[in-house]
Amino acid sequence: MDDIEHLVRVTLTDRAAEVGAPADLVRRARGRARQGRRRTQAVGVAVAAAAVLLAVPMAARLWSPVETSTVDTAAAPAVEPPVPPFPFAPGFSPPGYGEPIAELSAGVPGLRYDGGPERWLTVAVFADRPAPPRWDAAPKSYGVTVRERKGALELGRTGSALTWQVADGRWLRVEADRGLTREALIGFAAGLTPGAVPVLWPFTFAAVPPGLVPDVVTRAAVAFRPAGAAPSHGFAGKLTVLLSETAEVSPSGRAVAVGARTGRLATSPRSSVLSVDLGDGRTLVVQSETGLGEAGLVAFAAGIDPTPDAVVGHG
Amino acid sequence: MxxxxxxxxxxxxxxxxxxxxxxxxxxxxxxxxxxxxxxxxxxxxxxxxxxxxxxxxxxxxxxxxxxxxxxxxxxEAVVAEVPEHPDRGLMADQVAARDEMWALLGTLPRVQRAVLVLRYYLDLPDPEIADLVGCAPATVRVHAFRALGALRARLSTHLTAEDRSG
Structure with a gap:
């Protein structure tokens, strides 16, 4: 691919990314169809369209939070709120990269390998062609073939990225450190097939405050966002649970009873942070920027238990 | 279904x-x-x-x-002039190159533009593009060749190869 072809590609991708989701497309398409029909059908179609507009967002939700604002940790069973699995399975794991880990970020499952310092690999799925990867310097670009589909391979200074569209219309992007050869990267990409790698929860919850949905799930952190808020990769505006090394945590605030343990609760107008020493070198840190009251936050924290898949986060 | x-x-x-x-x-x-x-x-x-x-x-x-x-x-008005961009940093030049390319795409004949979108945005193979557009695969290649040639000729000569790489 020469420089003009590459510029055409990135220009089209950039411009496409500027177009947001159209509002009320179903309703307007149905309305337009109705204009070409006899008037006898008008009322029924409008009612159906309204019903669909109400039904589709409900169906699209990942899960329904527990419908209670009073958390009874003694009576409630432990739950792991359902999240979608990563929808592709790798054919093999590159040597030295460990096992694949599915995580949720901004409400979307992704796959990553963590092979230690400077050895990483990620896989992401997109409904539409993704924006070009960001590089600190212009990468070298190549056209390659992945399972008989055309792919765009970019080799940057610090990593490589391979993007292609699979037969069902979705787009896949594999990114890795430059230590993985281009042949290995393409081979790994070709081994990806539709499947399911489950997102493993680092915690179970006795209950989740109503109106919150999972937005970030990693082995060390979970964040719930208000159902009406836009998905994001960070923790701002969310109810977040982190597992940290006790030695790295400096609890502040006043002492509060959290189930059978004692925690420290620090509040500010914008957020509340509750730290609970688990007594095994790990500390649970629960941060709320969702307006959850003190009683709700303490009850929520009391119902959290780390799972065997949990790891402590750093930094 | x-x-x-x-x-x-x-x-x-x-x-x-x-x-x-x-x-x-x-x-x-x-x-x-x-x-x-x-x-x-x-x-x-x-x-x-x-x-x-x-x-x-x-x-x-x-x-x-x-x-x-x-x-x-x-x-329709044909976009004959594209914005001038004075010297700026690398990122600004890349943005300028994409703006210029977007404007130039608007000057292409409709079939040529469609072929470029199908080939470089959707990554469709030429036979599939030919089926969609309603022509032979060889004609798709001709459309793409002419479109890219026109873009290459009209893209500002001050843009370096690095800018063009986006």
Whole structure:
């Protein structure tokens, strides 16, 4: 691919990314169809369209939070709120990269390998062609073939990225450190097939405050966002649970009873942070920027238990 | 079988983006998409059973765009001038190069632009593009060759190869 072809590609991708989701497309398409029909059908179609507009967002939700604002940790069973699995399975794991880990970020499952310092690999799925990867310097670009589909391979200074569209219309992007050869990267990409790698929860919850949905799930952190808020990769505006090394945590605030343990609760107008020493070198840190009251936050924290898949986060 | 509403909810945004890249105008793209979906809605049962609906809708958008362009071509203004961009940093130059490329895409004949969108945005192989556009694969290659040649010739000579790489 020469420089003009590459510029055409990135220009089209950039411009496409500027177009947001159209509002009320179903309703307007149905309305337009109705204009070409006899008037006898008008009322029924409008009612159906309204019903669909109400039904589709409900169906699209990942899960329904527990419908209670009073958390009874003694009576409630432990739950792991359902999240979608990563929808592709790798054919093999590159040597030295460990096992694949599915995580949720901004409400979307992704796959990553963590092979230690400077050895990483990620896989992401997109409904539409993704924006070009960001590089600190212009990468070298190549056209390659992945399972008989055309792919765009970019080799940057610090990593490589391979993007292609699979037969069902979705787009896949594999990114890795430059230590993985281009042949290995393409081979790994070709081994990806539709499947399911489950997102493993680092915690179970006795209950989740109503109106919150999972937005970030990693082995060390979970964040719930208000159902009406836009998905994001960070923790701002969310109810977040982190597992940290006790030695790295400096609890502040006043002492509060959290189930059978004692925690420290620090509040500010914008957020509340509750730290609970688990007594095994790990500390649970629960941060709320969702307006959850003190009683709700303490009850929520009391119902959290780390799972065997949990790891402590750093930094 | 996927319902019309499920399809539009899931793939409507992608179809709008495709239409926008074809015509270069957001409002017109919405108009084209609505027109296509209105037609598709009336025959959804047959369409969804016969082939992947996305391929059908994409084809319909393409044909609607080509048809629309034929009807409206006499009223359109050709973009003959593209913005001048003084020397700036690398990122600014890359943005300028993409702006210029976007403007130049608007000067291409409709079929050439469609071929570039199908080839470089959707990454479709030439035989599939040929089927969509309604020509031979060799003709697709000719359209692409001429389009790229025109873009290469008209793209500002001050842009370096690094800028062009986006």
């Amino acid at each position: 996927i319902s019309f509403d499920e399809f539009v909810t899931a793939r409507g945004p992608a179809m709008l983006r495709f239409g926008y890249l074809m015509c270069g105008d957001r409002h017109l793209a919405e108009d084209i998409l609505q027109e296509v979906l209105a037609k598709v809605y009336r025959r959804w049962g047959r369409i969804a059973r016969a082939e992947p609906p996305e391929a059908y809708v994409r084809r319909a958008i393409l044909h609607q765009y080509l048809s629309w362009r034929r009807r409206r071509a006499s009223t």
